[in-house]
Amino acid sequence: MSLTLECPQSMGPEARALMAALAPVKPETLRSEPPASQTRDPATLIALASLVLSVPGAVLATLEVKERLDRRDIKPRLDALKERLSVADGSARLHFPSGASMDLARTSTDAAIDMVIRE
Numbered sequence: 132m133s134l135t136l137e138c139p140q141s142m143g144p145e146a147r148a149l150m151a152a153l154a155p156v157k158p159e160t161l162r163s164e165p166p167a168s169q170t171r172d173p174a175t176l177i178a179l180a181s182l183v184l185s186v187p188g189a190v191l192a193t194l195e196v197k198e199r200l201d202r203r204d205i206k207p208r209l210d211a212l213k214e215r216l217s218v219a220d221g222s223a224r225l226h227f228p229s230g231a232s233m234d235l236a237r238t239s240t241d242a243a244i245d246m247v248i249r250e
Contacts, residue, residue, distance in 0.1 A: 202244055209240050 142150070216223055216236045225243070226232045227250035235243060 198248070201248070205244055205247070206240055209243055213240065 212223075213235060223235045224232050225235055225247070227246075229250055231246070231250060233243065233246055238246075
């Protein structure tokens with residue numbers, strides 16, 4: 132391994148002094164030796180296992196938070212639509228690509244949101 136340090140003319144005096152101090156350093160002196168014993172602390176292994184096992188739960192919790200936020204955005208709009216339908220004395224059915232359908236005026240808001248998210 133070789134290390135080449137070049138000093139451009141635009142460098143200030145502090146940078147030149149640093150370059151001069153680094154010039155005699157050989158790459159071999161910068162290497163670190165591996166630890167003498169290869170044993171690992173049991174607490175480190177337990178901490179690592181705990182971290183690995185907590186990742187799926189964290190992903191699931193994140194997805195649940197996202198679903199709640201999506202529901203929070205959908206619910207007011209769906210409530211307003213249901214209110215307009217009841218005032219107009221109308222009926223509306225939602226038809227999904229899977230073939231399922233539901234009467235929006237007779238279905239609770241939460242059940243309608245669940246059906247929309249599932250389909």
